[in-house]
Amino acid sequence: xxxxxxxxxxxxxxxxxNLVLNCSFTDSAIYNLQWFRQDPGKGLTSLLLIQSSQxxxxxxxxxxxxxxxxxxxxxxxxxxxxxxSATYLCAVRAGNTGKLIFGQGxxxxxxx
Amino acid sequence: xxxxSQSPSNKVTEKGKDVELRCDxxxxxxxxxxxxxxxxxxxxxxIYFQGNSAPDKSGLPSDRFSxxxxxxxxxxxxxxxxxxxxxxxxxxxxxxxxxxxxxxxxGPGTRLTVT
Numbered sequence: 001x002x003x004x005x006x007x008x009x010x011x012x013x014x015x016x017x018n019l020v021l022n023c024s025f026t027d028s029a030i031y032n033l034q035w036f037r038q039d040p041g042k043g044l045t046s047l048l049l050i051q052s053s054q055x056x057x058x059x060x061x062x063x064x065x066x067x068x069x070x071x072x073x074x075x076x077x078x079x080x081x082x083x084x085s086a087t088y089l090c091a092v093r094a095g096n097t098g099k100l101i102f103g104q105g106x107x108x109x110x111x112x
Numbered sequence: 113x114x115x116x117s118q119s120p121s122n123k124v125t126e127k128g129k130d131v132e133l134r135c136d137x138x139x140x141x142x143x144x145x146x147x148x149x150x151x152x153x154x155x156x157x158x159i160y161f162q163g164n165s166a167p168d169k170s171g172l173p174s175d176r177f178s179x180x181x182x183x184x185x186x187x188x189x190x191x192x193x194x195x196x197x198x199x200x201x202x203x204x205x206x207x208x209x210x211x212x213x214x215x216x217x218x219g220p221g222t223r224l225t226v227t
Contacts, residue, residue, distance in 0.1 A: 032213045043203060044218040051213045097168045098143055098210035102155040
């Protein structure tokens with residue numbers, strides 16, 4: 001059974017700092033991995049999608065990497081801003097139905 | 113174009129009542145998913161639709177939960193005889209195809225509170 005774990009559960013950093021969020025999964029047979037952002041009381045916003053054949057994806061200040069063999073992904077946020085404060089969720093797509101298995105999330109606070 | 117929409121955004125109901133939650137996926141998306149987000153449980157898969165059929169209902173927690181999709185578009189999730197443990201945010205997502213590496217796009221969710 002696929003399990004997804006995110007560490008740390010919460011993180012507080014000063015504005016401007018670079019940071020890394022971690023995601024691990026137990027079964028390396030994934031189709032892809034998706035990083036989401038969730039603001040309080042809101043739905044999920046897709047940030048980055050990495051296919052199983054890819055090693056990384058970049059969007060602006062965000063960079064996500066994938067090491068399928070070790071069951072790990074990282075989300076790197078450069079030059080963090082208070083507006084980055086949110087919960088970040090990673091999810092793996094396993095199986096041919098496309099359903100996502102989510103981690104518990106990392107709640108990020110960026111202090112001005 | 114419009115994203116995934118859900119209604120109502122909030123629903124408060126008394127224990128024992130039935131509720132219906134609605135999801136309008138992105139036009140042209142063949143695959144639709146329902147998830148539930150509750151405190152302490154995180155985000156859990158409930159059911160997957162391909163077109164109007166549901167080949168994977170493995171996440172539905174009990175037979176009080178059912179869902180349908182019509183016209184390959186709108187879906188409704190019905191919870192009968194609601195219980196307090198059903199209180200959660202119910203999220204709907206759609207994607208172009210279940211196969212292939214397409215992104216899932218989520219709606220804003222319906223927050224259900226059972227009193």
